[in-house]
Amino acid sequence: MILTVTLNTALDITYRTAALIPHTTHRVTEVVERPGGKGLNVARVLSALGHETVVTGFAGGRTGDVLRELLGAGATARPADGRHGRRGRPRPVDALLPISGSTRRTIAVVDTATGDTTQLNEPGPTVSAAEWTAFLSCYDRLVPGAEAVALCGSLPPGIHVGAYAELIRRARAAGVPVLLDTSGEPLRRGVAARPDLVKPNADELALLTGSRDPLRAAHDTRRRGAHAVIASLGPDGILAATPDGLWRAAPPAPARGNPTGAGDSAVAGILSGLVERLPWPTRLSRAVALSTATVLSPVAGEFDATAYEELLPRIRVTEHPAP
Amino acid sequence: MILTVTLNTALDITYRTAALIPHTTHRVTEVVERPGGKGLNVARVLSALGHETVVTGFAGGRTGDVLRELLGAGATARPADGRHGRRGRPRPVDALLPISGSTRRTIAVVDTATGDTTQLNEPGPTVSAAEWTAFLSCYDRLVPGAEAVALCGSLPPGIHVGAYAELIRRARAAGVPVLLDTSGEPLRRGVAARPDLVKPNADELALLTGSRDPLRAAHDTRRRGAHAVIASLGPDGILAATPDGLWRAAPPAPARGNPTGAGDSAVAGILSGLVERLPWPTRLSRAVALSTATVLSPVAGEFDATAYEELLPRIRVTEHPAP
Numbered sequence: 001m002i003l004t005v006t007l008n009t010a011l012d013i014t015y016r017t018a019a020l021i022p023h024t025t026h027r028v029t030e031v032v033e034r035p036g037g038k039g040l041n042v043a044r045v046l047s048a049l050g051h052e053t054v055v056t057g058f059a060g061g062r063t064g065d066v067l068r069e070l071l072g073a074g075a076t077a078r079p080a081d082g083r084h085g086r087r088g089r090p091r092p093v094d095a096l097l098p099i100s101g102s103t104r105r106t107i108a109v110v111d112t113a114t115g116d117t118t119q120l121n122e123p124g125p126t127v128s129a130a131e132w133t134a135f136l137s138c139y140d141r142l143v144p145g146a147e148a149v150a151l152c153g154s155l156p157p158g159i160h161v162g163a164y165a166e167l168i169r170r171a172r173a174a175g176v177p178v179l180l181d182t183s184g185e186p187l188r189r190g191v192a193a194r195p196d197l198v199k200p201n202a203d204e205l206a207l208l209t210g211s212r213d214p215l216r217a218a219h220d221t222r223r224r225g226a227h228a229v230i231a232s233l234g235p236d237g238i239l240a241a242t243p244d245g246l247w248r249a250a251p252p253a254p255a256r257g258n259p260t261g262a263g264d265s266a267v268a269g270i271l272s273g274l275v276e277r278l279p280w281p282t283r284l285s286r287a288v289a290l291s292t293a294t295v296l297s298p299v300a301g302e303f304d305a306t307a308y309e310e311l312l313p314r315i316r317v318t319e320h321p322a323p
Numbered sequence: 324m325i326l327t328v329t330l331n332t333a334l335d336i337t338y339r340t341a342a343l344i345p346h347t348t349h350r351v352t353e354v355v356e357r358p359g360g361k362g363l364n365v366a367r368v369l370s371a372l373g374h375e376t377v378v379t380g381f382a383g384g385r386t387g388d389v390l391r392e393l394l395g396a397g398a399t400a401r402p403a404d405g406r407h408g409r410r411g412r413p414r415p416v417d418a419l420l421p422i423s424g425s426t427r428r429t430i431a432v433v434d435t436a437t438g439d440t441t442q443l444n445e446p447g448p449t450v451s452a453a454e455w456t457a458f459l460s461c462y463d464r465l466v467p468g469a470e471a472v473a474l475c476g477s478l479p480p481g482i483h484v485g486a487y488a489e490l491i492r493r494a495r496a497a498g499v500p501v502l503l504d505t506s507g508e509p510l511r512r513g514v515a516a517r518p519d520l521v522k523p524n525a526d527e528l529a530l531l532t533g534s535r536d537p538l539r540a541a542h543d544t545r546r547r548g549a550h551a552v553i554a555s556l557g558p559d560g561i562l563a564a565t566p567d568g569l570w571r572a573a574p575p576a577p578a579r580g581n582p583t584g585a586g587d588s589a590v591a592g593i594l595s596g597l598v599e600r601l602p603w604p605t606r607l608s609r610a611v612a613l614s615t616a617t618v619l620s621p622v623a624g625e626f627d628a629t630a631y632e633e634l635l636p637r638i639r640v641t642e643h644p645a646p
Contacts, residue, residue, distance in 0.1 A: 015443060015445075017443065019345075020343075020345045020346075020441070021345075021441075022342075022343045022344075022345065022434075022439070022441050023343075023434075023439045023440065023441055024441065024442070025441075025442040025444065026441075026442060026443050026444065027444055027446070028443055028444060028445045028446060029446070031445050031446075062385060062388070062389050065385070066385050107430065107443075109443065111345075111346075116345070116346040117346065118343070118344075118345050118346055118347065118348075118349075119347070119348040119349060120338060120340065120349050120351055120430075120432065121348065121349065121350055121351060122338075122351045122354050123350070123351060123352070123354075
């Protein structure tokens, strides 16, 4: 089982409408709701790959109820031909903790003609000290049964900035590999707690290290404490700086589409490869193929299974000499 | 008791954010939810004026649950000093019918600096023939106990375009005065069913009659079947063409602010004056003072009670000679 942690879950709502024009009125033609937050997205992709997953974090209020209902139903928008589905595939197990605050909504307003997206993100609920304590005891019960743990996304208000560092120390004490995918100060503190993996994008790396050179920034991040750094570089693929070597992995051609969730799919690729004990180049091929197939999918945050299978043998992985 | 009908209720959500820029990501700093749809707004203002009200129409799904919960709690955003509240004032009685579809949301994105608003309106739920039949029998039970009926807003999908005409005929058969506030074809059909009052705005009048001259259009609307036409002309106030005479009523000065709900406040002013058997000039003063106090309120759709009381004696009502 792979455990994913999403402290700031969200109900992701997608609206389709004609071109968004500020200060006018718009008729929404299509509404799609799905459980969101990075850890939930990672778990969904892991499930599609056949892995057992457990999702934990917080859910509260009416929006939290809707999120859990959709999570239980496995209800994500999917083409009617079932091409993305797989009969009998495992479903993420819901180990979210109830909180008194209300789970946030995010609204993606997609211009029908161009696919351009305007994002509106509600603030997360404030988590109380008692709720955080309850979470820690739940986390400590779940971690020993996990093959790997992924800590994903932003921290909601009320949770201290060193929260991820604390969760990393507890996973490491239990001997379970832990991946961190966050940004800003929680990433900085988390890296210092020596996680097995971090997956920053180019902006997050630059903010952490002050360098916009991904290679230099990845090495610096390793020096700060991360054992392996998987830097997602958008259409350029992935740069991986690990104890075993340095690799770049890139798709055969840059993909055009909606990048929402591409980073989460990459995390799922890396984690599945880790627990399957695949060598680094195979993990990276999978991560890049999954994230590219997510960009290509007509449904935001889903990956196109056919595109994934076609892409997998075509990812270019190159090893770099040690610096 | 005054009955208001809202076939297409909505959960009105207001987001505050920095200036909306298409195709970028926005952090929402404040989220306010309130029960919406024109008839619910009218009932809320009538309650504030001390009138007993019953609201009917449809509510469904999780969003319908939230709407009914807020309606029951009387939960509308209000300044902390309680200036807009009145202890022990009546609250709208919930006689909404459950439906299998989900009540729509509307999202008003308010730019914090300027107050400019971008509106996103979800489509309403489709109402089945059986649900419409159930509504008619509920309506027929409520109407005989009402001093007046207000039919407000758009029709959700599935409801035939002559629905308001049908509700008008039933109210008239029961001898209960009926006001219609809608637009387009439902207004055209409704007018032909001879309602006691219609309250179009300038655009709705023009669409109905083909004339942008409010006086000419109001007379034409009376010829088409409406007994009295209360045309709301924005900052210019109201033009009333009635069997008893023709009046204009205007605020002392044009108000600057958010016009959301101003028309609904005018409907509440007219209806309260009707059931209190006030003369037309007094009804019109009340309608203009309420709608102006709604524009001036810092909370969209609420009226500023202090502004209302100050404005009431200052509304200019002028009678026009018959044409």
